[in-house]
Amino acid sequence: MCESRMVLVEIRSVFKTYHDHVDVHALKDVTLHLERGSFAAVTGPSGSGKSTLLNVLGGLDRPDAGNIRVGGTDLTAIPADQLADFRLHHIGFVFQAFNLLPVLSVVENLEFIPALQGVSKQKRRRHARDLLKTVGLEEVGSKRPNELSGGQQQRVAVLRAIMTEPELVLADEPTANLDSANASLLLDMMERLNREKGVTFVFSTHDPQVVRRARRVIRLKDGAVVADETQTPVAASIST
């Protein structure tokens, strides 16, 4: 496989400034490449631009300058109404506050994205139940999110993100609301999905445990990349 086909994400000279009372330069000339199958952590102090980087990478926000290509599609060139479609088919999101849809059961939450894609109910339900089984959550399928623990909710959120096997999963502080045991369980699961299904994960985090488990660590400070290191991840402390 040639190098260009291995590259999933190309970020070139991206700038993003928020205009509030004062101008805040959230991203300054960020250039990065991420290969398919990456398991990368974006880290840095608060206000360093981690969430902004994930937002522009996921097509939730647009940079002021520069280009972002995901799977060959230039996100800065497609119209706003097509960005929703792009996210639907190519990107999975995991949020800090879990953000499962409260009126849907766990299985229905997993079915939400495939339903938007037009996958038949029978097929998506079977897939949702299979996925739940792989992480030992098959018994909570019919429960509502508020009946689950935080750790269970976040694992369901990760499953939702990978239900349709997107090219890229972006996780914004996925362990921030979890205790260390649940954070570890979540990371185990994400690692396994990365290893076995080849899902590309990029997560922003403050959590040293998450950083230690990443194979690549991108450090931001004041909107600029100050370090980009490949490392040998620390082995999982708790297995699923």
Place this chain on the structure above:
Amino acid sequence: MLFFSMAWRNVWRNRRRSLLTVGAIALGLAFNIFMRGIGDGFHDQMVDNSVRAEIGHIQIHRFGYRDDPGLNQTLPAPQRVAQAIRSLPHVRGYTFRVLGGGLASTTENSSGVQILGVDPAQEQTVTTIQNAIVQGRYLDSGMQRPILLGERLAAHLKTSLDDKVVLLVQAADGSMGAELFRVAGIFRSGAPEMDAGVVFILRSDAQTLFALGDRITEAALLLDSSRQVPAALDALSKGLTGEPVEILPWWRVEPFLQQFIQIDDAFFYVIVLIFFVVISIGILNTIMMSVFERVREFGVMMALGTRPRQIIKLVVEEALALGLVGIVAGSLIGSALTQYFARHGINLSSFSAGAAALGITSSRVYSELTLGNLVYSNLAVLAVVMLVALYPAVHAAGLRPVEAIRHV
């Protein structure tokens, strides 16, 4: 289906608020159905009373009679007219009349009157004047020049049963006609103008009085229902093609009645409009609150790939779910109320004088439940609900996911 299922569940997240909104929709709709039912019943009774009192559903005259109702304007080809009427479906009866003006005099007083010369048997199939007799009896062909007077006219003329009344008229040939009649009966129709200014005599006597020979001036017919009038008008127009006749429905014979109904309808619609505006504000408030409480949820949905129009669909479907529950409840309440008063009526005896002036001779007004009322009322509420939902729906769809996700 996923969105409607979500919408339905979202509606019941705040059960109390939704129930209050459903209650407001249901009450508004029930009020609308009931008021429309009362209005329909009231109008139908007015029309029916007028139609049955004198005018019939349709009248046929010589062309131009309505503008210049002279005795020289007699009905052409009465046999062909009778044949055309008899060939219509839903005809309850028809009558040929002689109409003219004159002066009614007694030894005590005199008064200008409208004289109706009728065939007693034919007239009974169209009007209910025989039921309005309060003294004496109805006309009979065997009587010697009988006359029926309205109660007010009788009082004005200071006359009573078997008294003599002279009718003085200008006949068709220009001569003065005068005949002596004997009071056979006194009627109380409930319509003040009729009771004070109309007399009934035998048609043959009227033809003699007005020197008309065997000619008549008017044909009037009664159908099973006023809803059959338009079709009957069409059929009569075709059946009497070539004859110089004018075929008039009741609303052209009594335009005041039609105008009153239209004004009453307009007044009803203004009240309903005000009611709907108040309800709309309630619905808007509920949906806006529901949207503002879920900004983050909408942000997440959009981040996951939900398109703005799907967000609009979700919010509108939530309003639709609220509306449908309200519509079912409102239709049941409104129909039950309307049906109850269709059976038992509303007692208007305290307002009998005013009601009589409007042509309501019964002491009770009966509501009427029609399919049209139900369908239009339901559609109106549904349209209001959907319209009201559009603003919050568009607002939700316009959220920026990156900001909405962080909404607290």
